[in-house]
Amino acid sequence: MSHELASSFETEVIQRSHEVPVLVDFWADWCGPCLMFGPILERSVAASAGRWELVKVNTERHPDLAAHHGIRSLPTIRLFVNGASVAESLGALSEAGLKQWLDRHLPSPHTTTLEAAEAGLRTGDFSQAGQAAEAVLAAEPQNDRALYLKACSALALDPASVAAIVTAIPGGSPFFEKAGPLKELAKVLVAPPSEDGKGSIPCANAIAAIRGLDWDAACSALLELLERDRHYGYDLAAKALKQIFLLLGPRDAITARHQPRFASLLFS
Known part of the structure; x- marks a missing residue:
């Protein structure tokens, strides 16, 4: 779903983001990169099957919103989840770049499975934790949370495989800083x-x-x-x-x- 902001940012973005993630595209008619990026956003949201929604904010029509949100570069996209801004990107992205950015920042549809993996780690059921993480990775190979949980289960079951798993965790991930320590601790178990x-x-x-x-x-x-x-x-x-x-x-x-x-x- 995609639409131009009609009247209320609070209603159409903040409140709506409690139900579904909302991506806000701050743009302007005179901005060439905005006009090139717009169709990419439209195709992406159409292909998302309702996983997220797009609200376009023309900064010429809503300069107060642009000022309030500190928008100094166009286009700027900002992702809102549960009423809060969780990620931002400045400048136009390619279709592949946008997909990668969204995959990194959108809440996973596999939250229940990821929580099951975390529960397995807490209770010592490392096999169950690893299987749950693998199930998520089968659908989302770049899911950083699943990669981290898989690496944790591997530390218990197969420490020699930890290094290869954590290598796939992307640099911008909140789990990236945990990758190095897991790798070093695995070395202790291997030798x-x-x-x-x-x-x-x-x-x-x-x-x-x-x-x-x-x-x-x-x-x-x-x-x-x-x-x-x-x-x-x-x-x-x-x-x-x-x-x-x-x-x-x-x-x-x-x-x-x-x-x-x-x-x-x-x-x-």
């Missing part, structure tokens, strides 16, 4: 240290916890390893802890709980 010594037991516990995606237990075991023998396995404890903290992010409760002790042990 764990085999040396004896006082660090062997906490190392084995840490590896088992990483394979089970039990990050709290993994951090505890790695901190014990760091305390007993910081150089065990070529400084495995410090390296793995850094990757876990990167994977979880600085605001995660597990990071907040274990990072202070890590810093204390590392610099003591």
